[in-house]
Amino acid sequence: MKKYIASILMAMMPAAAYGQNCATPPSCAELGYTKTAAVCNGKTMLKCPFDNTKVYCDDSGSSEYEPKVGDVFYSDGTYDDHIVKGKKAIGVVGAKKTDGRYLVFALEEKRDLKWADVEEDVSCLQNVEEWVDSVDKDGDSNTQCLLKQSYATPAAEYCNNYKTEGTEKGDWFLPSMSELSLLCKNVSKLDETYALLELKTLESGSSDTYSSNEQVYTKYNGTKYNEVFVIRFHQSCYTTEVPKMNSYPVTRCAMLL
Numbered sequence: 001m002k003k004y005i006a007s008i009l010m011a012m013m014p015a016a017a018y019g020q021n022c023a024t025p026p027s028c029a030e031l032g033y034t035k036t037a038a039v040c041n042g043k044t045m046l047k048c049p050f051d052n053t054k055v056y057c058d059d060s061g062s063s064e065y066e067p068k069v070g071d072v073f074y075s076d077g078t079y080d081d082h083i084v085k086g087k088k089a090i091g092v093v094g095a096k097k098t099d100g101r102y103l104v105f106a107l108e109e110k111r112d113l114k115w116a117d118v119e120e121d122v123s124c125l126q127n128v129e130e131w132v133d134s135v136d137k138d139g140d141s142n143t144q145c146l147l148k149q150s151y152a153t154p155a156a157e158y159c160n161n162y163k164t165e166g167t168e169k170g171d172w173f174l175p176s177m178s179e180l181s182l183l184c185k186n187v188s189k190l191d192e193t194y195a196l197l198e199l200k201t202l203e204s205g206s207s208d209t210y211s212s213n214e215q216v217y218t219k220y221n222g223t224k225y226n227e228v229f230v231i232r233f234h235q236s237c238y239t240t241e242v243p244k245m246n247s248y249p250v251t252r253c254a255m256l257l
Helices: 002-012 015-019 141-148 154-161 176-184 187-198
Strands: 072-074 091-095 102-106 211-220 224-232 238-243 255-256
Touching: 002 141, 091 187, 102 176, 141 154, 141 211, 154 211, 176 187, 176 211, 176 224
Parallel strands: none
Antiparallel strands: 072 091, 091 102, 102 255, 211 224, 224 238
């Protein structure tokens, strides 16, 4: 590893000479920077000086470190079970989905956002009367569906536009009810990390949290209702629904590893 890094650094040193002699500098791949930050999660990374999206990390003699529920997620794509000095925390690893990917929950929440400006049925979302986990598991595609509506969907727009150090527009989304349920099952572990980061814990809140799923049902008198499912982290993961045009629930975004 040390020998390889040394050869990389030596290859980088004559950069000025390349400019003076009009020679073509080596590419990132030629210098050994052939991986991405996501692939090198949890490992020591070197970034290519010509393209910071290309990185190098050593795979020899070690197994990939899997994230754990409650790990702090950092802006450089790494995660750890403690605060790492000099790194920027941007989320908490909250749950592992059945497809093997990990959910990261944002550190911040946004208040005073409506779910939508109208209470119409969203045709690209699955209509259900009562929530069951088997209905829908993909908040990312739900968010993209909401963004395609002809009217404003402020909660989904907020998460799609949400950016932190190390992430860009489109990396975060409004989580589905299934994803919120997974996160809520681990709420005590998540709250330990939020407290470690000196942030307000989920269970200390007093507001509903938006999902990206809607509820459509007809009452006995024939009145049709179209609302949005929410979860209450502060009330043992209680699930209910609220009108889409209310603004008292909170919006907290998620992303996938």
